[in-house]
Amino acid sequence: MGGLLFASAVGVTPTPSFFQELAAMVLPTLGHQIMAYAAFGLYVLLIVGGGLAAALARTLVRALMGLVVTFLGVAGMYLLMASPFLAFMQLLIYIGAICVLIFFAIMLVRNTASGEEMHLPGLGQAAFAGLSAVGVLAVFGPVIVLNAGALMKDALPTETPLAELGEGLLNYYVMPFELISVILLVAMAGGAFLAYERRFKAQDEVTKP
Amino acid sequence: MTSPLALFMLAALLLLAIGLVGLISRRTLVGMLISVEMLLNGAGLSIVAAAKLTPGGLDGLGQLAAIFVMGLAAAEAALVLAMMVVVYRRFDTVATEALTTLKDAES
Amino acid sequence: MDINLLSAIKLVIALAAIILLLIGNSVVMVWLERKVAGYVQRRPGPYVVGPHGILQTVADAVKLQVKQITIPGSSDRVLFLLAPVLSMFPMFLMFLVIPFGPWLTGLEVNLGLLLILAFAGLESLAVISGGWASNNKYGLLGAARAVSQSVAYEIPLILAMLAIAFQNGSLNLTVITAGQAGWVWNWNIFSQPLAFLIFVITCFGETNRAPFDLPEGESELTGGYHTEYSGMGFALFFMAEYTSMLLVSFLAAVLFLGGSSGPVLDGVWWTFLKMGGFMTFMIWVRWTFPRVRFDQLLNINWKWLLPLGLLNLWITAIVIKVMQ
Numbered sequence: 001m002g003g004l005l006f007a008s009a010v011g012v013t014p015t016p017s018f019f020q021e022l023a024a025m026v027l028p029t030l031g032h033q034i035m036a037y038a039a040f041g042l043y044v045l046l047i048v049g050g051g052l053a054a055a056l057a058r059t060l061v062r063a064l065m066g067l068v069v070t071f072l073g074v075a076g077m078y079l080l081m082a083s084p085f086l087a088f089m090q091l092l093i094y095i096g097a098i099c100v101l102i103f104f105a106i107m108l109v110r111n112t113a114s115g116e117e118m119h120l121p122g123l124g125q126a127a128f129a130g131l132s133a134v135g136v137l138a139v140f141g142p143v144i145v146l147n148a149g150a151l152m153k154d155a156l157p158t159e160t161p162l163a164e165l166g167e168g169l170l171n172y173y174v175m176p177f178e179l180i181s182v183i184l185l186v187a188m189a190g191g192a193f194l195a196y197e198r199r200f201k202a203q204d205e206v207t208k209p
Numbered sequence: 210m211t212s213p214l215a216l217f218m219l220a221a222l223l224l225l226a227i228g229l230v231g232l233i234s235r236r237t238l239v240g241m242l243i244s245v246e247m248l249l250n251g252a253g254l255s256i257v258a259a260a261k262l263t264p265g266g267l268d269g270l271g272q273l274a275a276i277f278v279m280g281l282a283a284a285e286a287a288l289v290l291a292m293m294v295v296v297y298r299r300f301d302t303v304a305t306e307a308l309t310t311l312k313d314a315e316s
Numbered sequence: 317m318d319i320n321l322l323s324a325i326k327l328v329i330a331l332a333a334i335i336l337l338l339i340g341n342s343v344v345m346v347w348l349e350r351k352v353a354g355y356v357q358r359r360p361g362p363y364v365v366g367p368h369g370i371l372q373t374v375a376d377a378v379k380l381q382v383k384q385i386t387i388p389g390s391s392d393r394v395l396f397l398l399a400p401v402l403s404m405f406p407m408f409l410m411f412l413v414i415p416f417g418p419w420l421t422g423l424e425v426n427l428g429l430l431l432i433l434a435f436a437g438l439e440s441l442a443v444i445s446g447g448w449a450s451n452n453k454y455g456l457l458g459a460a461r462a463v464s465q466s467v468a469y470e471i472p473l474i475l476a477m478l479a480i481a482f483q484n485g486s487l488n489l490t491v492i493t494a495g496q497a498g499w500v501w502n503w504n505i506f507s508q509p510l511a512f513l514i515f516v517i518t519c520f521g522e523t524n525r526a527p528f529d530l531p532e533g534e535s536e537l538t539g540g541y542h543t544e545y546s547g548m549g550f551a552l553f554f555m556a557e558y559t560s561m562l563l564v565s566f567l568a569a570v571l572f573l574g575g576s577s578g579p580v581l582d583g584v585w586w587t588f589l590k591m592g593g594f595m596t597f598m599i600w601v602r603w604t605f606p607r608v609r610f611d612q613l614l615n616i617n618w619k620w621l622l623p624l625g626l627l628n629l630w631i632t633a634i635v636i637k638v639m640q
Contacts, residue, residue, distance in 0.1 A: 044220055051224060051247060054231060055244060056234070061449075062392070074224075078254075081217070083257060083261065085272065085427055086257060088431055089279060091435065097437070098283055100463055101290055104463075105242075107456065108297070109293060109297045109303045129233035133226040140222055144218045144219060148215035149214075149215065151214060152214045152262055153263055158268075159426070164269050184280065186284075187287045191287045191290070194291040195291045195294045
């Protein structure tokens, strides 16, 4: 079972021979494994902590901050799996765009600190939530643990070159690529149409008797 | 010791479970949207883990699928938030208990 | 990928050097800005503390350190104290990928440009939490304005950088800089002038500098999203703004002006020289142009910079295809 490594390239530079000797010294495999497991533990901590804050916080802005922490944890996990492109896209799209969108929604619907979320959910609701979470874990957890060992590959994951991803998007998966641009266009148009407020609506109401 | 694939899939499962807890116990639409984003993240993480850590050369496909999921999540969040603005204008609140006009007035 | 000892040592040294650079930058920038402002407005600027007012920043730093940190009563304490820290946090990581010299990169990443863009998105979060946690309508309004401006100006920035990436075939900043080595007319500013223009304008929009500094316009919003901050909180926000100016100047030097190559002696000093020139240009523009109104600001972005960026990308793609 191999350890999982960080996916950043080492600088390939022309260096004098002293540095070459230094470059040849690699950390032992045990060091790699310890670092990888420590990083994984940190990211799981970020995910669980942020997730609990996002699910249970009493103020919506605190829930949003918890969501941001969760996204950071997931981006770290993508880095551990040698997908730096995906990690940066996660940061760019989720934190840079979706979280900002949710913040504007919070501001627009004026859910202040004395809003609905301050009341704790009733006992029935809380019990149902806990039961469903535990149920999901109990059903899928053992399936994963028992079957995953047989499915793993032996080598470490390597970074796919960006050119390969681009080729995939433009050669074989060009249909989903075009469709997703259509979906985004429709979402933008639909959002603008739904939220559009007629400019002179206030004036009409004033002139009506 | 469990294999790394199991560890990553369990982390994705945790995301799913916590997202479910949030979705069920939240009382406003915005809170529910936050939980739904967490669910989508869990799905993306499990897709990439399944693609990258199994043999078969599907690395690129897994990453592309995760990117599509991200794009769809963004489009969905934008639409849901626009709907929320409309709901707020109509009902003057986004608490889900207030949105009951489709309920039969049976009593 | 193996992590060998050389890259680990390089990383640690680079982090320490970057921290020193950021602190030194803030110190020099505060003085430089006030001096240039003074001379543009035909007055001497600070000249009391030390020769030519050089020690003015030290006096400012001491004042900010001993000022009482006031926290509004009905605000969210955790978010209020977290926001300034969050604004400085991604900066260190972004400086690690910039190639200061031929082999002076902290961490060479194949997707360096994407890393910088990704962490620039994190900056808007600090503004959000700072503005919201102040529980102050000016703070909230300033935060909303700052975030919508920042998110809007990211798009032409990405388009301009994409054109450069098309031309050099890689998102790796070291490769982009190396592609400009040689004569001065190899620099990207000569092969992509429109992208440079878009980049310069969006830089002002991204870093909330004049003439796009409406979020912190003192005469309109009494300070915007850092209204309620005093002492160290304010100092951290201030430092974050100057650090983002530094980052953007380094990006301009590396992406468009040739990085560490110059007519005479190649080296790291050329990068710093170009960065200094761009930074002085930014300060000069601040004290020359009046502030732009908010709807005009967004209009410039959506109606002018975005179509120009797309046009530039299209022309670049066509030229590359034709010349193959």
